[in-house]
Amino acid sequence: MLKVAVLGAGHGGHAMAGHLALKGFSVRVFNRFEEELIHLRERGGVTLEGAIEGFGGLELASTDAAEVIPWADVIMVVVPAFAHRWMAEACAPHIRDGQVVVLNPGRTGGALEFRNVLRERGVEAEVLVAEAQTLVYACRISGPARVRIAGIKRRVPLAALPASNTPEVLEKVGALYPQFVPAANVLETGLSNIGAVFHPATVLLNANRIEAGEEFEFYRGMTPAAARLLEAVDAERLAVARSFGLELDSAADWLLRVYEGVRGETLYERIQSNEAYQGIKAPKSLEVRYVLEDVPTGLVPFASLGELASVPTPTCRALVDIFCALLGRDFWGEGRTAEKLGLAGMSADEVVKFVNA
Amino acid sequence: MLKVAVLGAGHGGHAMAGHLALKGFSVRVFNRFEEELIHLRERGGVTLEGAIEGFGGLELASTDAAEVIPWADVIMVVVPAFAHRWMAEACAPHIRDGQVVVLNPGRTGGALEFRNVLRERGVEAEVLVAEAQTLVYACRISGPARVRIAGIKRRVPLAALPASNTPEVLEKVGALYPQFVPAANVLETGLSNIGAVFHPATVLLNANRIEAGEEFEFYRGMTPAAARLLEAVDAERLAVARSFGLELDSAADWLLRVYEGVRGETLYERIQSNEAYQGIKAPKSLEVRYVLEDVPTGLVPFASLGELASVPTPTCRALVDIFCALLGRDFWGEGRTAEKLGLAGMSADEVVKFVNA
Numbered sequence: 001m002l003k004v005a006v007l008g009a010g011h012g013g014h015a016m017a018g019h020l021a022l023k024g025f026s027v028r029v030f031n032r033f034e035e036e037l038i039h040l041r042e043r044g045g046v047t048l049e050g051a052i053e054g055f056g057g058l059e060l061a062s063t064d065a066a067e068v069i070p071w072a073d074v075i076m077v078v079v080p081a082f083a084h085r086w087m088a089e090a091c092a093p094h095i096r097d098g099q100v101v102v103l104n105p106g107r108t109g110g111a112l113e114f115r116n117v118l119r120e121r122g123v124e125a126e127v128l129v130a131e132a133q134t135l136v137y138a139c140r141i142s143g144p145a146r147v148r149i150a151g152i153k154r155r156v157p158l159a160a161l162p163a164s165n166t167p168e169v170l171e172k173v174g175a176l177y178p179q180f181v182p183a184a185n186v187l188e189t190g191l192s193n194i195g196a197v198f199h200p201a202t203v204l205l206n207a208n209r210i211e212a213g214e215e216f217e218f219y220r221g222m223t224p225a226a227a228r229l230l231e232a233v234d235a236e237r238l239a240v241a242r243s244f245g246l247e248l249d250s251a252a253d254w255l256l257r258v259y260e261g262v263r264g265e266t267l268y269e270r271i272q273s274n275e276a277y278q279g280i281k282a283p284k285s286l287e288v289r290y291v292l293e294d295v296p297t298g299l300v301p302f303a304s305l306g307e308l309a310s311v312p313t314p315t316c317r318a319l320v321d322i323f324c325a326l327l328g329r330d331f332w333g334e335g336r337t338a339e340k341l342g343l344a345g346m347s348a349d350e351v352v353k354f355v356n357a
Numbered sequence: 358m359l360k361v362a363v364l365g366a367g368h369g370g371h372a373m374a375g376h377l378a379l380k381g382f383s384v385r386v387f388n389r390f391e392e393e394l395i396h397l398r399e400r401g402g403v404t405l406e407g408a409i410e411g412f413g414g415l416e417l418a419s420t421d422a423a424e425v426i427p428w429a430d431v432i433m434v435v436v437p438a439f440a441h442r443w444m445a446e447a448c449a450p451h452i453r454d455g456q457v458v459v460l461n462p463g464r465t466g467g468a469l470e471f472r473n474v475l476r477e478r479g480v481e482a483e484v485l486v487a488e489a490q491t492l493v494y495a496c497r498i499s500g501p502a503r504v505r506i507a508g509i510k511r512r513v514p515l516a517a518l519p520a521s522n523t524p525e526v527l528e529k530v531g532a533l534y535p536q537f538v539p540a541a542n543v544l545e546t547g548l549s550n551i552g553a554v555f556h557p558a559t560v561l562l563n564a565n566r567i568e569a570g571e572e573f574e575f576y577r578g579m580t581p582a583a584a585r586l587l588e589a590v591d592a593e594r595l596a597v598a599r600s601f602g603l604e605l606d607s608a609a610d611w612l613l614r615v616y617e618g619v620r621g622e623t624l625y626e627r628i629q630s631n632e633a634y635q636g637i638k639a640p641k642s643l644e645v646r647y648v649l650e651d652v653p654t655g656l657v658p659f660a661s662l663g664e665l666a667s668v669p670t671p672t673c674r675a676l677v678d679i680f681c682a683l684l685g686r687d688f689w690g691e692g693r694t695a696e697k698l699g700l701a702g703m704s705a706d707e708v709v710k711f712v713n714a
Contacts, residue, residue, distance in 0.1 A: 202565075204561065204562070204564075204679075205561070205562075205563075205564040205565040206562075206563075206564075206565045206566070207561075207562040207563075207580075207582065207583065208559075208562040208563045208578050208579070208580055208583055209563070209566065209578065211580035211581070211582050211583065212578055212580055221565050221566065221569055222565070223564075223565055223568035223569055224568070225564065225568050225643050225683045225684060226564065226565055226568065226683075228682060228683055228684075228685055229679065229682045229683050231682075232682035233682075286582050314678040314681075315678055315679065315682045317675070317678070318674070318675035318676070318677075318678035318679045318682075319675070319679070320675075321671040321672055321674070321675035322561075322586065322672065322675045322676070322679065324671075325585060325586045325588075325589035325590075325672045325675075326582045326583070326585055326586050327582060327585075328585055
């Protein structure tokens with residue numbers, strides 16, 4: 001039976017560790033902070049409720065990578081994308097030939113950054129690095145060592161780096177998740193990052209009342225101009241993808257495909273008519289994943305890949321610059337530039353070869 | 358007695374035309390649209406109330422520039438800055454030697470753009486073009502041909518283009534407004550455009566509820582991150598000014614100087630403590646002067662002058678780019694770039710010489 005290391009003990013980590021253990025796989029959890037592991041250790045596993053019911057017992061829950069990484073056949077990384085770099089550094093001393101790493105999900109450039117960190121750290125082991133386009137679960141921690149599974153996706157595109165390894169990765173992790181289907185390459189999974197289109201711009205247009213802690217529904221106040229801004233970001237994302245030979249779904253078409261009952265022709269109408277967006281509360285701070293994850297691991301790589309491919313991305317860049325000023329942070333320095341992804345100096349064609357071959 | 362043409366029949370035009378007529382000057386009003394002139398013609402002038410009380414009779418209120426421009430000694434332009442170009446084009450066929458044009462105010466680059474339009478139109482008349490840093494009045498139209506003057510500024514910096522003409526302009530218009538005092542040059546008046554620092558960024562951070570038509574106080578919801586964004590814009594404005602040899606007041610210091618009872622060290626604290634900002638209602642549309650004027654005649658010239666002087670202005674540029682996307686407009690094309698100001702190809706030193714000599 002496959003030995004699975006689940007890296008991360010947040011909502012997704014709880015769901016994945018519990019579910020895979022319940023399915024009968026051997027599971028160890030690694031997490032950066034002790035705090036999230038206490039209840040898992042006390043209870044010896046995760047109780048699942050909702051779409052999946054049961055208890056999944058864990059072999060170990062540890063903050064010591066040496067106890068988890070070398071032991072595993074498959075390493076499932078389930079942390080916010082801004083923590084991928086830290087996880088790669090934690091793995092580097094322990095990773096070994098034949099292991100498979102899957103980022104759940106990679107956001108934009110996750111596998112590229114992860115592998116680039118391993119290389120920077122001098123890792124010579126033959127490791128397969130891959131990224132899923134999204135997390136398999138819609139889930140929330142619902143109590144100590146307990147997670148509520150609201151839904152399980154039926155189909156999750158996955159790409160290895162390079163894509164020539166995707167079949168081998170799917171063969172190894174298909175036992176865990178039959179939902180995984182091959183994507184063209186990590187540019188396809190990475191540039192399908194719709195969250196980076198929707199979240200930062202919508203936060204920005206509501207920044208004042210978000211920071212003031214007002215309660216409101218995040219998407220229901222969507223206005224025509226706001227939708228135009230999202231469309232401008234989305235058009236840049238699609239143009240960048242096109243420069244790498246990828247024709248991706250627009251955000252508007254993605255809404256139509258993913259949600260039931262979505263109507264209308266424009267992005268504005270489709271967001272307005274999406275009942276799944278009802279009740280989604282706005283964050284009460286600007287320092288949330290909608291910004292801290294989607295800016296550095298979404299908009300920054302959109303812009304940086306665009307620059308590499310000579311595709312203008314003024315709106316993505318503008319959003320990054322404004323969030324730098326708003327939060328007093330250097331998202332260009334923190335974020336996934338072509339350099340961080342190991343792509344510095346490459347042409348668009350060279351990038352395509354690099355991710356495919 | 359000086360013959361004064363007041364160009365524009367909005368709030369400021371009403372106040373200025375009425376007040377100057379009340380002071381005994383001969384006043385004719387020119388306006389682009391008939392509509393704003395109807396009541397002025399019916400009543401034969403403007404009734405002033407508030408800080409000034411009385412009736413100022415007008416010689417004429419016309420949409421025909423030929424009836425107003427050639428007749429005047431002094432041409433006072435009192436329109437939103439985005440209309441300066443139109444006004445310059447309307448004046449071009451009629452303007453004559455010895456006339457003085459004052460933009461009230463110029464925003465950023467008003468006099469430069471106005472004079473550049475006259476040159477483009479082949480005007481050879483020797484005309485003095487100047488700009489005030491702000492409108493003398495705080496005022497609102499309060500009824501047909503009636504305006505309420507809430508306050509009159511005690512001191513309004515003014516600069517001619519070039520600055521060597523400032524004394525001559527002050528000599529001519531000092532009779533109208535003893536408040537006018539000399540500024541170093543039009544870069545000083547233009548780069549003291551605090552509205553462009555405060556307005557677009559604050560609109561952006563509230564864009565969603567503004568477009569949704571919610572009622573709220575524009576400045577009272579100011580948050581620390583919002584103030585950081587304003588400070589980033591302001592720091593870029595000050596850096597651009599410095600590259601032209603100008604040490605200008607920061608927006609935070611400007612608040613302290615202009616308003617009574619402002620407290621605190623930071624821009625955030627000073628905005629929060631400014632009682633004059635209480636009750637200022639947010640606009641209910643994104644298509645308002647806070648955007649349509651302050652982006653193309655504030656942020657665009659900040660950025661374009663910065664580029665000319667090799668001063669980075671990422672935050673100004675970002676705001677312009679986002680408003681382009683939000684409103685589906687090309688503010689870079691509409692706005693006051695160095696080219697529109699007649700400064701294309703100049704170095705910072707050459708610009709300083711150009712505006713001074």
